[in-house]
Amino acid sequence: MKQNKTSISSKCKRSRCPVACMLDILGDKWTLLVVRDMFFGKHTFKELQQSMEKIPSNILADRLKRLQKEKIIDRTLYQERPRRYAYNLTQKGLDLKPVMQSLIAWSNKYNPDTYDMSKVK
Amino acid sequence: MKQNKTSISSKCKRSRCPVACMLDILGDKWTLLVVRDMFFGKHTFKELQQSMEKIPSNILADRLKRLQKEKIIDRTLYQERPRRYAYNLTQKGLDLKPVMQSLIAWSNKYNPDTYDMSKVK
Numbered sequence: 001m002k003q004n005k006t007s008i009s010s011k012c013k014r015s016r017c018p019v020a021c022m023l024d025i026l027g028d029k030w031t032l033l034v035v036r037d038m039f040f041g042k043h044t045f046k047e048l049q050q051s052m053e054k055i056p057s058n059i060l061a062d063r064l065k066r067l068q069k070e071k072i073i074d075r076t077l078y079q080e081r082p083r084r085y086a087y088n089l090t091q092k093g094l095d096l097k098p099v100m101q102s103l104i105a106w107s108n109k110y111n112p113d114t115y116d117m118s119k120v121k
Numbered sequence: 122m123k124q125n126k127t128s129i130s131s132k133c134k135r136s137r138c139p140v141a142c143m144l145d146i147l148g149d150k151w152t153l154l155v156v157r158d159m160f161f162g163k164h165t166f167k168e169l170q171q172s173m174e175k176i177p178s179n180i181l182a183d184r185l186k187r188l189q190k191e192k193i194i195d196r197t198l199y200q201e202r203p204r205r206y207a208y209n210l211t212q213k214g215l216d217l218k219p220v221m222q223s224l225i226a227w228s229n230k231y232n233p234d235t236y237d238m239s240k241v242k
Contacts, residue, residue, distance in 0.1 A: 014173070017154075028149065028150075052135070099227055104139045106139075114138065
């Protein structure tokens with residue numbers, strides 16, 4: 001299929017700037033917290049729901065859908081009745097590690113009250 | 122003044138997690154675009170208003186105030202009548218460079234339609 005290389009990608013809503021495109025996906029108060037929790041070994045809806053920040057379940061459901069749509073996470077069925085899914089970071093999601101590490105370093109530096117989380121796996 | 126080290130900092134609204142505290146300040150679709158434009162040499166309200174993403178002026182005014190409050194930027198008067206300010210990144214703001222670089226690298230990797238902005242000054 002012919003593709004117009006000058007057109008804005010479906011993922012880029014506002015411009016072709018990589019910062020803007022990233023913020024179109026991850027620019028809110030919750031999405032990166034879901035990613036954070038997956039880096040720290042949480043995988044089920046129930047586990048993710050028990051975040052320190054008490055993410056509302058409708059927001060969690062919405063962000064999981066969005067992260068799947070963007071192929072940052074995928075899900076696998078681990079229980080049939082009732083149907084339960086485990087969510088995992090894809091390679092695209094795992095590649096957010098440097099982003100997480102740099103923002104953790106910045107936050108730790110400028111807000112001493114924050115937990116030292118520099119050892120993201 | 123005695124400080125309760127276990128209390129949540131005024132900057133940490135939801136938890137003491139550095140990711141959450143950073144998102145409390147920068148977790149929206151616009152704030153990092155203002156920071157981006159300052160990294161690329163834009164300093165006046167007028168210059169910042171002319172972003173590719175056409176940031177609404179009320180949002181720009183709000184984000185500039187918030188960034189000043191968080192000491193990520195400061196401002197200097199460069200014209201008396203009418204009063205005009207130039208906005209600059211503080212050291213805290215400049216220290217966001219690794220965050221910007223890592224998210225640009227991620228976005229460039231996974232969305233080939235994005236501009237190559239890997240050479241952030």
